[in-house]
Amino acid sequence: MYDHPAQHAANDRLWGEIARILRARGVADVPDRLDRTRDVHAIWRDPALLFGQACGYPLLADRALSLRVLALPVYDAPACGRATHASLLVARADDGRDSLAAYRGTRAAINDRLSNTGMNLFRATLAPIVGEGTFFADVIQTGAHRASVVAVGAGAADLAAIDGVTYAALDRFEPALTAKLKIVARSPESPTLPFVTAAATSIETVAALRIALDLVMADPGLADARAALFLAGHEPASAAALAPIAAIEATATAAGYPVLA
Known part of the structure; x- marks a missing residue:
């Protein structure tokens, strides 16, 4: 989701290391490269999605989405707190x-x-x-x-x-x-944009993804790549972590402003 052209190399480096860790842990069919050819909405709906990042609001508002939340990233940027x-x-x-x-x-x-x-x-x-x-x-x-x-x-x-x-x-x-x-x-x-995988992803692969995230966030050799992405870490999470987003919507609706207009 945060992939400014100036950040492509950093995202590619992080993915390369995640892919290496997943393969080492026996995960099959790990893509060599990030997919920048499709709209994110199409990627979120791909039942073969291995790893991605999604906006939390459609995860709550669009029942057609079937994704598992892996973690919430922590960013070192203005207007950001702990996840x-x-x-x-x-x-x-x-x-x-x-x-x-x-x-x-x-x-x-x-x-x-x-x-x-x-x-x-x-x-x-x-x-x-x-x-x-x-x-x-x-x-x-x-x-x-x-x-x-x-x-x-x-x-x-x-x-x-x-x-x-x-x-x-x-x-x-x-x-x-x-x-x-x-x-x-x-x-x-509100919660940051979660790292996700398809809901159909096996428990074994989910575990491997979470281990890979732990390792790339702690690897000193990737510090410059993380800094280019403002990444300071991550917090393990499930879909329940997105509840504040729904609460924010409910508060606006209760105040009489259900539609931005």
Whole structure:
């Protein structure tokens, strides 16, 4: 999920070591390379998925997804805690509005309606101030956090919620994009994007995957690769760890703001 072109080499190195460990533990049919050819939604639905990362909100909202949660990553980036992260609500740097409430009647950008960081946490941040009716004049769907950043910077939208880890990567690797923005607010925290495998993956392979994660997170020879990805570790987890995401949604709904609009 966090695979900026400048991070490809780091992700490839981590996967190469995970693959080596899995093969050494007798796991068959381990891919040599990460699959960057398919949309993540298609990958999540692949019953042969060995290892991936998923957004927690669709895992709760889309009953067609059948995935097993392996662990929650820990990130060393702004807006991140111990296996938690938040979204940063951003606007153009030259926008004169100085409060979140001042963006009522403007245009919002979201990456996807089933995104936790781009929609669910955005909605939760606004819910206490929305009151009755809608908040935005328009909501555009961009398809990616980076695209939402570009939309805000270019004036096609006025406000967006950007995953804290994604924002950190853009700030490091494409500072010209974030230089056009200002941070207006920070969302509530929620669990980070879990590492997952297909629900049909055998118990033996699940155990091997968890051992591989333990080893690559502790390997000093991979410290630079982890740093390029802002990875500071991981916490073993199950689907139950995603419960706070549903609670965040329920709180916004109870406040009278069930749909980001």
